[in-house]
Amino acid sequence: MSKNIVVIGGGIIGVSTAYYLQKEGYNVTVIDKSNMDSGASYVNAGYITPSHFIPLAAPGMITKGIKWMFNASSPFYVKPRLDIDFLKWSLAFKKSATKAKVEKAIQPILDINLLGRDLYEDLKKSNDFNFHYDHKGLLMLYKSDKVGEEEWEVGKKGIQQGLKVEHLSANEVEQLQPNTNLNIKGGVYYHSDAHMTPGVFMKEMISYLEKNGVVFYKNETVTDLDVSSEKITKIVTDKREIEVDEVVLAAGSWSPQITKKLGLKTPIQAGKGYSINVKNNTNITIPAILCEAKVAVTPMEGFTRFAGTMEISGINNTINSKRVDAIANAAQNYYQNVTISNQEKENATCGLRPCSPDGLPYIGKSNSCKNLTVATGHAMMGWSLGPATGKLVSEIIADKKLSLDIASFHPDRKF
Template sequence: MNKNIIVIGGGIIGLCTAYYLQKEGHQVTIVDKSNFTSGASYVNAGYITPSHFMPLAAPGIINKGIKWMFNSSSPFYVKPRLNIEFLKWTWDFKKSATALKVEKAIKPIKDINLFSRDLYEEMKAANDFNFHYERKGLLMCYKTDEVGEEEWKIGQRGIEEGLKVENLSAKDVENLEPKAGLNIKGAIYYHSDAHMTPNQFMSEMLIYLRSKGVRVFSNEKVIDIEISNKYISKVITDKQILTCDEVVLSAGSWSPLITKKIGLKIPIQAGKGYRINVNQSTNITIPAILCEAKVAVTPMDGFTRFAGTMEITGINNTINPKRVDAIAKAAKAYYNSVNITKSEKEKSECGLRPCTPDGLPYIGKSSKCNNLTIATGHAMMGWSLGPATGKLVSEIISNRKTSLNIVPFQPDRTF
């Protein structure tokens, strides 16, 4: 049966969800508080990342986080604050950072990334779009032997999971990137990964959805929902009242504000990330992570993007110049030919990534509401997991068997 579905949130997750729902014949309406030009879906590194099968909440990250907490330019910065949601999330994060829980998370994260990559390639092959997409893999570039050994341990785990991974010397990397001028000791090379240009895809997807009859409301904030007997009948915005059969919540870091209205608390903290676009020629052709600095480098369509940092400081879009400078310094330290200009730094932007305590997204229905499907909490993998999440949500709402086991992603799970 075709349904009237409201998707709250128009980032990569929301748009991909609308894409698959309309293919199932449903009438879809997207509501977003932005104008579809900013946010995490537009400032991310554009990675499709089967390589990122290790959750953020990994053993050892707590000690690193405590050390980094006192350095506002560190790769992972948490600002301590007396906020009950933050304190609860921090405790759940600590409980999730165990070897046993990380091991349980690896396969679901890897599988959903591979599934999503295949779906991106299906979209590309369908000729409905003309977006930039390249599958050149990902270089995990390191400067110290210690970090190189850590990355190779993860790489070997990736091999066990069926990924093609190589341990490259500096000379090997130079053969792959002869003009980039990398100043490193070596790199772990994941052949599984791909990359894109986010703004391009988002723009094309919006045009496509509108052409298929999907209603899109921008600059419109959801302020309330009408619910009775575990059923949402209306979504109330600051401009109108919308009726519905089903609701999909894909509002990223703002999702807990909606779930509170149905008595469901989903632990999410906003993880701010920054990006600098470099229009000068860099001769970089393969995406890379600059490991010690935790900076992502992506050769996009017409420019190179340097992105990074994870800043847990609450919901705000304040640009911290120290964070931007840290990314620019890392670029110069790893690439001899790159010198990011003052003007490029001044044009930097940030986005908020919704982070769960255990590093797994929330995908599925909650026992608190029969016609609400939650699709959020993807952290740094939001771009990578857009199509997979959208496909799974469409299968859930259409009462089809899901392509993947979604039990690990249940919104009601405990930590």
């Protein structure tokens, strides 16, 4: 008899997991507290990022975070607050931000990003989907020599890892990206990266899953879990009870609310990111990160998205206009032909990215619960790692050989 599997969370990780589980022949149900048309999986930069092999918890981030703490429009803003979970997470982040731990994290982060890119390309080639996918690389654009040197040091690490990376002058960037009137000193160009339009993919994937028997319970909140002999037997929501054989936790920033019900510790802080969509022609054809401002730029289907900032301020969807203005100002400063209207800024959206203290996702079974597979904590790489995580989860549950070593992502790891 086929197992009944419930996936808690309907973002990119949840729907990707549902896809690979239904391919294995399981009965799959997805529960999400939203209507599944907003949030981080819809407002992100749409990057598939082998270039992002350095975790967020890197040396120097603590110093920058303290400096930026007093500037609400800074690229990385941490709102100080007396919250025990936040304080424990901050301490774990500090412990993780060492050179040795970053070096150890590079290979597993790169491996899972490359797997994610391969799986997106497999999906694109299938007859089931017609989503937007472009493999044009990623430009790291910088204004100062100091930042340029820092970015090229990372680029050289990328070359050592087998990626194709080039250090370009401002003129060379202009040749790649003409008619944008760039105000930069140069750029580091990763050929490895690709980009998408997230909302298009999410809509297609959900439609495909519904047609293929996956059940969706939207606008529904998990309120309790029945546990017997270290196994979840029933999921209780505000609308129904569901008997389960296996459970996948893919609830993003809300995941700790679920694991606490099981007595498990899954340190996560919500990292809020903002995005602005510009529909007039910007002439931007290659995705870029504006290094000093930490703003991501993506040419999407019918518009250009300017996204960015990391705001650690708890679970809330409050739009901070100062942070929106900072993204718009950076965009117009680097791309001098770009104009972002007040209306476009007023239409800005935000999403909450689940950040682990060490910058690595949680993927795998917890030792404390036999039929729970955790799939969360992907931070800014959630979009890039969606299919890879879904594939790995399906392999875990089907007891198949894993596509890659996931020891670094163990949900019970200590900080």
